[in-house]
Amino acid sequence: MNLTDLTNENLIILDLEAKSKVEAIEKLVERLDCDGVLKSKEEFLSAVLEREKVSPTGLEEGLAIPHGKSDAVNKAAFAVARLNNPIEDWESIDEDNEVTLVFLIAIPKAEQGSTHIEVLTELTTSFMREGFIGNLQKAKTPKDLIAVLEKEIMEEETIEYSKDSKLILAITACATGIAHTYLAAEALEKAGAKMGIRVISEKQGASGIENKHTQELIEKADAVIIATDVAPKDIERFAGKPFIKTRVATPLKDAQGMLERVLNNPDGILDGKVNKSKENKSSDTGIGSDIKRHFMTGVSYMIPLVIAGAVIMGMARIGGSMFGVTDIWDGSHMESGNTLVKLFHLMDGIGGRALGLMLPFIAGFIAYSIGDRVGLVPGFVGGLLAKELNTGFLGALIAGLMAGYIVKYILIKIKLPGFASGITSIFIAPVLGTLVTALLMIYIVGTPLSFLNKALEVWLMGLSGGNKIIMAAIVGGMVGFDLGGPVNKAAVTTSMALLASGISLPNTAAQVAIIVPPIGLGLATIFGKDKYSDSLVEAGKSSILMGLVGISEGAIPFAIEAPLKVIPVTVLGSALASAMAVGLGANNTAPISGFYGWLAVENWQIYVISILTGSIFIAVVSVFLKGKRKERALDLA
The missing domain is CATH 3.40.930.10 (Mannitol-specific EII; Chain A)
Incomplete structure (x- = not known):
């Protein structure tokens, strides 16, 4: 340019x-x-x-x-x-x-x-x-x-290197794939030029892989520097090379020190998987930091899917509401004489199918972060089972971790002779990893959660005749807990089932609580924009839209990023909104949570004010609890 x-x-x-x-x-x-x-x-x-x-x-x-x-x-x-x-x-x-x-x-x-x-x-x-x-x-x-x-x-600067000059290959990548990715590469190349070391950088940025290292370069390389905040792609290319693994911002602080370290005191030899580096051991200690990094890799791949599905579904439901249709997802609308209603029905299905891939995506790419490409299939299958078994996003997180670590263990433990070494990663690890992950999901994760779901449904049935405010707070808190998981499903299913018996207050509480977390967390990215990553700020926009059309899963990326902070807040905010709506006399007699059904609610003004109150509570408390954005000062995107 x-x-x-x-x-x-x-x-x-x-x-x-x-x-x-x-x-x-x-x-x-x-x-x-x-x-x-x-x-x-x-x-x-x-x-x-x-x-x-x-x-x-x-x-x-x-x-x-x-x-x-x-x-x-x-x-x-x-x-x-x-x-x-x-x-x-x-x-x-x-x-x-x-x-x-x-x-x-x-x-x-x-x-x-x-x-x-x-x-x-x-x-x-x-x-x-x-x-x-x-x-x-x-x-x-x-x-x-x-x-x-x-x-x-x-004018590009031309530097002459001697035949004896060392060659170091670098891979840089940040969560957004913009500023840090390129600045880290430039810092390493500049430091190398001063030291007489030839540094060539591969940028895995927002536009894909730029300046991808060729096999010829890799064979000549003396060492590899991996400066990334997300899982690097195609790392198996560098197997057998000395390496160090670090955060993407580190070259901006000490590029020369990194070059010296990778040549004289590397973290180890690459075997096609990125192991924890010495630097990471000193700065981000413990299994908790590893797991969070894997979760964030999964989130970074999932967010575009969530945005695409949410926007398409939101357009469909808003479009349907313009024709008085509040259940555009119902199959009967495919027979409608109105072409636009048919189109909106199809769009809702497309958006729904995209969002239906959310759990497989998050589980698959968490497994990818741990076990590289070999972990993808076991992770995706585990995520599909999390969806089918109604374990929610918590089940998908468990599936991704299990699949990744199972595959990683297989790759480490099963060593075949050189001529057959590829069989482990191509055949044994994917097949065995998928089978073990699936069985664990069905018998260890799915069965207990299914039992929990049934027990919660029975318990909620017993609450329907008690104090209505306490009942509403409990239902709201359950819906806000796991955002589509077993606790959420038990509350929503039971509340909607009670409608058939003419009991509508539990349904009122549930429908309010469905939309409060995604709207509240979306608002948090507006109120505290400087505290959230660019990807979560973008996810916040779709989260608000998903909330307005009655989809609680818009809050999932935030819950994954900081579950111990986010989940208690969504529980309290949902409980507050539900108790307020029921206690002040709102009554929703239809199984509809989206904005297009609000005016049909008895005392709809109270209903809307309750939603707004719960959403603002979640937004304000989330911003208060949210730590400073990591490396915020370096984010120039």
Whole structure:
């Protein structure tokens, strides 16, 4: 990408007088608007300032890169300002950073996954090159500054290596696949050049695998550095190579130390699976940290599925409600004379099938994180059984962990002669891993949970004649507990069954509690956006939509990410909302939780206020309990 095509002399301000971050941004927005880059400067300014709330855009050496993605941008561009007086309170990676050089990037929202990544990556990696920022600071005219961009960015630095130079291959990947992935690669390559070590990086980013290492390179390599926050892909290629495994941010702090360590004191020899590194042992100790990392790998793969299914189903149910249809999922609508109703019915089925893959996805990719590709099939099968056995997402988590560790154990323990070594990973581990995982799910996990489900149903039947507020709180808490799992299913099934006997208050409690957790956790990502990862912020949007159309599973990614914090909050919030609705006289006599049925509820105003109260409770408490976003200062996406 030629960055000089995205700016010009009119977009460069030297010796700008600005007393604050906002004033500097406003003046750069003004320049972009005057140059025809923007449709609405007010709308774009709002997008930039909203982005500033998410995480710091200040770096170091006096540099800041505010940026905004908005439909108010006509074309991708950036404006530059060099300040006369430094801004000392611009939130930055380096706490002592005093900003004197500002790059404001404007990206059309439609290009946020392409141009946005390219521009941000090119700039951030260029800033790491020695002398680059200094040369920008010394430019006397806008023309001089553009000349620096042309010289430093467009001309690739050529480095000569001796025949005896070591060759180290790096793999970098972060959860979002954007800024960290590229910055870590650049840091390693830059440190290697200084040390006379040839470093070649493979970026497993948002656009897939870039600069994939060839077999020829792998054979020549002396060692491998794996700097990732998610499970790296195709790691078996590097079997037999010395390696170290670390977090993706570590190269930004100590790239030279990592290069020295992988050559002189590696973590071990790769056998096609990434084992825990020495660094991880010192920084993230215990099995709990391992399990959380595996869970988050599963979540990162599951979220696009959840978003796709939720949006399609949401569109279908909202569309159906426009024609007065509140059960668009019912098969009878396939015979409707209205073409749009038929279409919405089909869309609801498509969205439902996508969401039906949620448990197999999360279990499969948790197993993948532990046992690499060999764990995928046992994990997916375990996840399917978790769905069929109604064990919910907790059962899927158990299935993924079991499948992954079973496969890993098989790969370690069953060693065949060299000529037949591939049989273990291709045949023995997948077959045996799938069989053992399935049997454990059926007899060890599924049977007890099924018994629990039946026992809870009987118990709830007995509560129906007691104190209505206590009953509603119990039903609501159960529905909010495992979000589609056995406890949830027992409460919802029993409550709906009681409708046939003319008892509707348990159903009222259940229908309220179905939608409160996903709406509440979605709101949490709005109230506390700076505390959640980019992927969870995106999941939050679909979670709200899923809640509005009556799907509690939108809350699952959040429950997996921090179960000990999230589940108690969803239980309390659901119990509060259900008890409030029933106690104040709301009564839902239909098995419908989505917004399209709210107006049919007796005392619907109380019903809606109760939902809102429970949702806000979950949102506020979740934000309060949520820890700081890890490596938040480095997130430039």
